[in-house]
Amino acid sequence: MDIRKPLVLLILISFFLPFPCxxxxxxxxxxxxxxxxxxxxxxxxxxxxxxxxxxCRVASIIGVVKGIxxxxxxxxxxxxxxxxxxxxxxxxxxxxxxVLFDFxxxxxxxxxxxxxxxxxxxxxxxKSPQVIIAGHTDSKGAEGYNQQLSKKRAESVRGWFSxxxxxxxxVMKTIGYGETRPIAPNTNSDGSDNPEGRQKNRRVEIxxxxx
Amino acid sequence: xxxxxxxxxxxxEVIQTQESEAWEGIExxxxxxxxxxxxxxxxxxxxxxxxxxxxxxxxxxxxFIMDExxxxxxxxxxDSDGLYIAGPMxxxxxxxxxxFGVKSGKTRGLWIKFPExxxxxxxxxxxxxxxxxxxxxxxxxxx
Numbered sequence: 635m636d637i638r639k640p641l642v643l644l645i646l647i648s649f650f651l652p653f654p655c656x657x658x659x660x661x662x663x664x665x666x667x668x669x670x671x672x673x674x675x676x677x678x679x680x681x682x683x684x685x686x687x688x689x690c691r692v693a694s695i696i697g698v699v700k701g702i703x704x705x706x707x708x709x710x711x712x713x714x715x716x717x718x719x720x721x722x723x724x725x726x727x728x729x730x731x732x733v734l735f736d737f738x739x740x741x742x743x744x745x746x747x748x749x750x751x752x753x754x755x756x757x758x759x760x761k762s763p764q765v766i767i768a769g770h771t772d773s774k775g776a777e778g779y780n781q782q783l784s785k786k787r788a789e790s791v792r793g794w795f796s797x798x799x800x801x802x803x804x805v806m807k808t809i810g811y812g813e814t815r816p817i818a819p820n821t822n823s824d825g826s827d828n829p830e831g832r833q834k835n836r837r838v839e840i841x842x843x844x845x
Numbered sequence: 846x847x848x849x850x851x852x853x854x855x856x857x858e859v860i861q862t863q864e865s866e867a868w869e870g871i872e873x874x875x876x877x878x879x880x881x882x883x884x885x886x887x888x889x890x891x892x893x894x895x896x897x898x899x900x901x902x903x904x905x906x907x908x909f910i911m912d913e914x915x916x917x918x919x920x921x922x923x924d925s926d927g928l929y930i931a932g933p934m935x936x937x938x939x940x941x942x943x944x945f946g947v948k949s950g951k952t953r954g955l956w957i958k959f960p961e962x963x964x965x966x967x968x969x970x971x972x973x974x975x976x977x978x979x980x981x982x983x984x985x986x987x988x
Contacts, residue, residue, distance in 0.1 A: 668930055669886075683919060
C-alpha cells in the first residue's frame with residue numbers, strides 16, 4: 635500500500651490548521667463568533683455600555699499605586715542586575731572586591747557607587763530589619779592582616795550606606811572573615827598561583843534580611 | 846484552491862510597550878486596537894525577555910479601559926454564559942482568565958473586547974492586571 639498520499643494530505647491539513655502554538659508565535663487568533671457575541675453583549679448593557687464612573691480621587695490612587703509598582707520593578711531589576719539570590723527570608727548579594735576597592739585599600743572606589751546605590755535601593759524597599767555585610771580576601775599576605783582588611787572593607791560599605799543612602803547604622807552588622815572562607819581555590823593543584831580564584835575570593839557579601 | 850484558517854489572525858506594528866510589575870522579564874506589546882460596531886478589540890502580545898519561564902495569570906475581570914477625560918471605565922464584555930469575550934482562556938474561573946506559561950524568549954498573545962466609550966474620547970488608557978497601563982492610546986473608530 636502506498637502510504638505517501640495520506641501522509642502528504644496529513645502534512646497539508648496540519649499546515650492550515652490554526653494550532654495554539656501558531657497563535658503563540660505568529661499572531662493572535664480571535665474566533666469569528668466572538669464579535670457577534672460582543673455585539674449581543676453590548677446591546678444587553680444598554681446606552682451606558684456598563685460604564686463605571688471614576689473620580690479624581692481614584693485617579694490619584696492609581697497614580698500612587700503606579701509609583702509603588704515602578705519601585706517594585708526597579709527593585710526587581712536591581713536584584714537581577716546584581717545577580718543576587720533571593721529566598722523567602724533574605725536576599726544575598728556578592729560584590730567583587732576589585733570593583734569596590736583599589737588594591738590593598740578599604741576606601742570605596744567612586745565607580746562602585748552605582749552598584750552600591752542599587753543595593754541600597756533593595757535594602758530600603760524591603761525595609762530590612764538586618765543587613766549583614768561580610769568582607770572576604772584572598773590568601774595573599776598575612777592572615778591577621780587579611781582579617782583586618784576584610785573587616786575594614788565591610789565597615790566602609792556600611793559607612794557608605796549610612797552616609798549616602800540614609801540606612802540606619804544599627805541595622806547593619808559587619809564581619810571580617812579575611813581569607814577563611816574562600817569560594818574558589820587560591821592556588822592550582824600543582825601549588826601555583828590561581829589569580830582567577832583569588833579574584834573571586836576578594837569580595838563583600840551582603841545579606842539583606844526581609845521582615 | 847485557497848485554504849484559509851478559521852478566525853482572523855491579527856498581527857501588526859507595536860503601538861506601545863509596557864513592562865510587567867508582576868512577572869520578571871515580561872513585556873507587553875499593544876499590537877492592535879480596532880473599533881467596530883461600538884466594540885473595542887484590544888490585542889496584546891506578551892514577550893518573555895527574561896531567562897526563566899514565567900507563569901502569567903491575568904484575570905479578565907481585572908482588565909478595563911479608561912476614558913480619563915470623562916472619568917469612566919469599561920470592563921470586558923461578557924457573553925450569555927457569563928464568560929468574558931476574551932482569549933485565550935486557560936479556564937472559566939471568575940469569568941475566564943489567561944493563565945499560561947511564557948517560556949524565555951517566547952511570546953503569547955491575548956485579546957479582549959470592550960465597549961467603546963460612550964463619550965467619544967480621543968484617547969483611552971488600557972489596563973491589564975499585572976502590566977503597567979497603556980496610556981494615551983488614540984481611538985480611531987472604523988464603523
